[in-house]
Amino acid sequence: MPETTGYAEIAEHFRRQIRDGTLRPGDTLPSFKAASEQFGVAHTTVNRAYRLLKMEGLTLAKPGVGTVVAGPVSNNIGTRVALHAATGSALDGGESSRILEVGTTGADELVASRLDVPPGTPVQVRRRVVSRNGLPIHLSSSYYPAYVVAVTPELTQPVSTGASRELAAERLGLAQDQVLEEVTSRHATATEKETLGLTANEVVVTQVVRTVTLEDGRVVEVAVKVAEGSTILRWTTSLRPQE
Numbered sequence: 001m002p003e004t005t006g007y008a009e010i011a012e013h014f015r016r017q018i019r020d021g022t023l024r025p026g027d028t029l030p031s032f033k034a035a036s037e038q039f040g041v042a043h044t045t046v047n048r049a050y051r052l053l054k055m056e057g058l059t060l061a062k063p064g065v066g067t068v069v070a071g072p073v074s075n076n077i078g079t080r081v082a083l084h085a086a087t088g089s090a091l092d093g094g095e096s097s098r099i100l101e102v103g104t105t106g107a108d109e110l111v112a113s114r115l116d117v118p119p120g121t122p123v124q125v126r127r128r129v130v131s132r133n134g135l136p137i138h139l140s141s142s143y144y145p146a147y148v149v150a151v152t153p154e155l156t157q158p159v160s161t162g163a164s165r166e167l168a169a170e171r172l173g174l175a176q177d178q179v180l181e182e183v184t185s186r187h188a189t190a191t192e193k194e195t196l197g198l199t200a201n202e203v204v205v206t207q208v209v210r211t212v213t214l215e216d217g218r219v220v221e222v223a224v225k226v227a228e229g230s231t232i233l234r235w236t237t238s239l240r241p242q243e
Helices: 007-019 032-039 043-055 077-087 109-115 146-151 164-172 190-196
Strands: 059-062 066-069 073-075 095-106 122-132 135-144 176-187 204-214 219-228 232-234
Touching (some): 007 032, 007 043, 043 059, 073 135, 077 176, 095 135, 109 204, 109 219, 135 164, 135 190, 164 176, 164 204, 190 219
Antiparallel strands (some): 059 066, 122 135, 204 219
């Protein structure tokens, strides 16, 4: 790289290697000295690049070792919406999605209360496992009310639409407006352990319940995401005052 290489370019170099699997969880990034020599920049530039990767949840500082690649990362809805807008796909580099189940089910208490319908109301469910570089990182079950399915019959088919929620919003002629994400921890079920490849007797998973509303206030999707406890659930929220 030329001498004018900045911290952003250095961060993108390693970010790309992490996303394509060249650098895997636990691998060590070059030391500040080695990276400074590699890119022909000052230590402060490397430090800034490494801090950016850490803020993104891609790396961790490990005492006595250096900067290492963090464990599996599961992007949140904000990142996936941005990815879809930029690339046409909500999946990040190295990610793949496999449909496990598509069908109609009665909304349980968790889903019904967020869709504002009585428990037992028929809703469409789509369950899938998302993997990164071939390794499962989370299970996701998305629930859609009848008015969403009416305009998006593709949701009843066991094939990936690439961005089901975006497709539904487009058909309804309304933009996605707000998302509420509720995070809890619990023990994994036997099915979750099997699908995520977890073998310990007692496995703690992180559960994220996501409720997405449209501009008119209606809920377009309630989704329940489950990831093994060491998986990093990553999102960034701006703290700058709104103009």
